[in-house]
Amino acid sequence: MIKTSIFLVGPMGAGKSTIGRLLSKALDVEFKDSDREIEARTGADIPWIFDVEGEEGFRDRESAMLEELTQQNGIVLATGGGAVLREKNRRMLLQSTGAVIYLYTSVEQQLARTFRDKRRPLLQNENPQAVLANLMKIRDPLYREVSDYIITTDNKIPRTVVNEICRVIQQ
Ligand SMILES: Nc1ncnc2c1ncn2[C@@H]1O[C@H](COP(=O)(O)OP(=O)(O)O)[C@@H](O)[C@H]1O
Ligand SMILES: O=C(O)C1=C[C@@H](OP(=O)(O)O)[C@@H](O)[C@H](O)C1
Numbered sequence: 001m002i003k004t005s006i007f008l009v010g011p012m013g014a015g016k017s018t019i020g021r022l023l024s025k026a027l028d029v030e031f032k033d034s035d036r037e038i039e040a041r042t043g044a045d046i047p048w049i050f051d052v053e054g055e056e057g058f059r060d061r062e063s064a065m066l067e068e069l070t071q072q073n074g075i076v077l078a079t080g081g082g083a084v085l086r087e088k089n090r091r092m093l094l095q096s097t098g099a100v101i102y103l104y105t106s107v108e109q110q111l112a113r114t115f116r117d118k119r120r121p122l123l124q125n126e127n128p129q130a131v132l133a134n135l136m137k138i139r140d141p142l143y144r145e146v147s148d149y150i151i152t153t154d155n156k157i158p159r160t161v162v163n164e165i166c167r168v169i170q171q
């Protein structure tokens, strides 16, 4: 059991949702996925929100959701890849009592893990590799700014990443 929460940050395809779920089972705590919580509250999926309300509309919903989720104790939270974009969100992560873990992943592996998936509006573009590379340039320093630990996921199966997280949080 853990008292404080674990917040996973990192780019699309880092495995935040996959690893978050596995980690929550390993630690026997509740798992929350910011994107799924936003969808449940909105009653619509992420592509619909981007389509109808634009990225800023989605970011407003994301900020409101993070304000609630970063206050919760004893959960594992998978954030969305853009959760660190707003200064207010970074402050909430930094000031929370939880441990923030950056799942660092190369652009090549981000692409390999996301290219078939149509549910990420930002990647429905003719050059998703260029999009991911550009996002990483902007966001990598922001993930580093908010994180307590950085774990690389390249060429590791999810179970290995989960074990590494368990090891660092016990230190
Ligand atoms: N360590 C890993 N190795 C290989 N594939 C992975 C790994 N982590 C996640 N995946 C796969 O990559 C895809 C994206 O993972 P997901 O958990 O949705 O990432 P995120 O939430 O960070 O965008 C999924 O199909 C998932 O099964
Ligand atoms: O990187 C981003 O800006 C986004 C990442 C997505 O979550 P994942 O990182 O779980 O794919 C989701 O929040 C939305 O499509 C926007």
Ligand SMILES: [Mg+2]
Residues within 6 Å of the ligand: 016, 017, 018, 035, 078, 079, 080
């Ligand atoms: Mg996810």
